[in-house]
Amino acid sequence: MLVLSRKTGEGITIDQEVEINILSIDGDRVRVGIQAPREIRIYRKELLDATVGVNRAAINTPVIKLSEE
Amino acid sequence: MIIETDRFGSFDTKDSKIIEFPIGIPGFEDLHKFIILEINETKPIYWLQSTENARIALPVIISFEIIEDYNIDIRENELEELRVESENDLLIMNVVVIPDDIKKMTVNLAAPIIINAKLGYGKQIIIDAKELPVRMPVYEAVMKSLVKGGEADAGTVEENG
Numbered sequence: 001m002l003v004l005s006r007k008t009g010e011g012i013t014i015d016q017e018v019e020i021n022i023l024s025i026d027g028d029r030v031r032v033g034i035q036a037p038r039e040i041r042i043y044r045k046e047l048l049d050a051t052v053g054v055n056r057a058a059i060n061t062p063v064i065k066l067s068e069e
Numbered sequence: 070m071i072i073e074t075d076r077f078g079s080f081d082t083k084d085s086k087i088i089e090f091p092i093g094i095p096g097f098e099d100l101h102k103f104i105i106l107e108i109n110e111t112k113p114i115y116w117l118q119s120t121e122n123a124r125i126a127l128p129v130i131i132s133f134e135i136i137e138d139y140n141i142d143i144r145e146n147e148l149e150e151l152r153v154e155s156e157n158d159l160l161i162m163n164v165v166v167i168p169d170d171i172k173k174m175t176v177n178l179a180a181p182i183i184i185n186a187k188l189g190y191g192k193q194i195i196i197d198a199k200e201l202p203v204r205m206p207v208y209e210a211v212m213k214s215l216v217k218g219g220e221a222d223a224g225t226v227e228e229n230g
Contacts, residue, residue, distance in 0.1 A: 042197070047180075047197055047203065048095060050177075050179075050203040051096070051180040051193070051195060052095045054164055054166055054175075054203060054204065055094060055164055056096045057166045058128055058164050058166050061166075062167065062171075065110045065111070066110065066112060067112045067215065
């Protein structure tokens with residue numbers, strides 16, 4: 001993993017396509033601005049982790065019966 | 070092709086289109102082929118059954134049948150990726166988690182599974198939006214659609230966006 005140290009107002013570009021800027025730092029909270037082409041979906045990592053959790057939990061469904069037929 | 074499933078026994082896939090998930094789905098990245106099973110007893114919950122692993126079947130709902138005002142933005146490149154040419158070929162499903170207490174079932178609105186039902190390609194996308202929770206209670210909406218389902222004209226589909 002590449003590790004970089006940045007200050008407020010500094011940024012990172014990825015392949016000149018994605019730009020990540022450090023907007024502000026307040027204690028352990030960092031505000032990050034991201035500019036990327038529309039085809040790149042950006043979401044908080046915990047959403048992916050939660051979706052993995054949901055998908056794995058979903059396969060353990062008990063036997064269910066909803067309709068009468 | 071006959072496929073075995075733990076939950077429903079064996080099926081002849083000639084009746085159902087195999088949906089290819091080129092990058093798998095989160096949590097099951099190594100599984101690429103699924104079919105949609107419609108089981109009378111569990112309607113309106115369908116099953117995304119892996120044809121490669123008999124044990125893996127995800128319960129899913131067809132969002133527009135159950136969730137009012139479920140608006141998601143699917144991007145041009147995602148439609149291209151799935152080779153969707155007409156919106157009519159697009160099927161959007163959401164995974165439900167059903168615990169032992171069925172009334173506590175939830176649906177993941179943040180991660181719709183978008184499927185090209187005509188050509189058989191699928192992908193689970195993730196949308197970061199406040200109004201799309203990962204675990205939204207859905208039991209009542211499912212039961213409501215079950216009652217409605219008897220009366221509704223299956224041909225009436227309202228399109229969103």
